[in-house]
Amino acid sequence: MVQFLYLIENEAIKLSKRRRFLLVNLIVIVLIALFAYGQKLADEQLFARVGTTQWKPVIRQQIYDLQNRQKSLYIPEERKKTYQVQVQQLQYELDHDINPLAPGSAAFVRIFMNLSISLLLPLIVVTLAADLISSEWGEGTIKALLTRPIARWKILLSKLLTLLLYVSLLLMTIGVLATGIGSLFFGWGGWDMPVATGFQVINGQLDTSQVMNIPQWQFIMESYGLGFVVAMSIGLVTCAVSIIVRNTAATMGILLAAVIAGNILSRLASSWVAVKYLFSVNLGLTGYLSGQLPPIAGMSLPFSIGVLAVWSLLALVVSFVVFMHRDILA
Numbered sequence: 001m002v003q004f005l006y007l008i009e010n011e012a013i014k015l016s017k018r019r020r021f022l023l024v025n026l027i028v029i030v031l032i033a034l035f036a037y038g039q040k041l042a043d044e045q046l047f048a049r050v051g052t053t054q055w056k057p058v059i060r061q062q063i064y065d066l067q068n069r070q071k072s073l074y075i076p077e078e079r080k081k082t083y084q085v086q087v088q089q090l091q092y093e094l095d096h097d098i099n100p101l102a103p104g105s106a107a108f109v110r111i112f113m114n115l116s117i118s119l120l121l122p123l124i125v126v127t128l129a130a131d132l133i134s135s136e137w138g139e140g141t142i143k144a145l146l147t148r149p150i151a152r153w154k155i156l157l158s159k160l161l162t163l164l165l166y167v168s169l170l171l172m173t174i175g176v177l178a179t180g181i182g183s184l185f186f187g188w189g190g191w192d193m194p195v196a197t198g199f200q201v202i203n204g205q206l207d208t209s210q211v212m213n214i215p216q217w218q219f220i221m222e223s224y225g226l227g228f229v230v231a232m233s234i235g236l237v238t239c240a241v242s243i244i245v246r247n248t249a250a251t252m253g254i255l256l257a258a259v260i261a262g263n264i265l266s267r268l269a270s271s272w273v274a275v276k277y278l279f280s281v282n283l284g285l286t287g288y289l290s291g292q293l294p295p296i297a298g299m300s301l302p303f304s305i306g307v308l309a310v311w312s313l314l315a316l317v318v319s320f321v322v323f324m325h326r327d328i329l330a
Helices: 002-016 019-050 055-070 077-095 105-116 120-138 142-146 152-186 216-245 248-268 273-277 301-325
Strands: 194-197 200-202 205-207 212-215
Touching: 002 152, 019 055, 019 105, 019 120, 019 152, 055 077, 077 194, 077 205, 105 120, 105 152, 105 216, 120 152, 120 216, 120 248, 152 216, 152 301, 194 216, 212 216, 216 248, 216 301, 273 301
Parallel strands: none
Antiparallel strands: 194 212, 200 205
């Protein structure tokens, strides 16, 4: 047991000393700051255009703008359905006196995770996980590692547990930084503000029969929990690919292409039903909490979590089978 804990400690030290780890943290800080500034600027422009800082007139203006977009002849029908759901949701919040524009760091923390979970967060995890195993071949340390009197499965398990540790640390870092930077731009507060969740989309119409109001801090915890599921799934798939190709750059290229392709396919190939079984199409889990229209018909929160779980399990099986039988001289 002591030897296994030493393996985990050794892997954590190696990862923390890599320049890529420090670079990722700097990128997260810059992106959060830029997003906060952009959000602040957009809010000010919206309030200036409406001519008031009262939230209800602003919501009515947003509803009016979305309804006008639906009338455009140049917008695809799928996009019009999305606008229709947004109109219905905004109208529900307006009717039930729920302010979706309430200022405060809590709202910024929630919005940042909702916007980053399907692209930014996976890309960050890929950047970290791609180097976790394939670097051993690139640096030539794999022979020294596998010739130790330690079972191979323990070595791989220590790396995967290190990945678990750093994914957890990454989400905590994002939450803390978003809270701190958000407080500078929007002020502290909003943690107990009610947020409506439980929206369902049935036949293109918003179903509010299961909607309930929860405190924003609880909504944030659920969002970051779903972010953890996404991050670990991406991390496990990345590790499996890195074991197969044994090259950090190739691993990053494959996974980055897969993540970006998933975002594109969910928008441009929504009528292709088979696409919903790709892991990269099921990354936007927080959209289900806020009642967004599923990217592909038939998708739901349990379905997307199930798809990610299957891909994660397959990645684990492939990782252990290949790593246990890999010839270190090949």
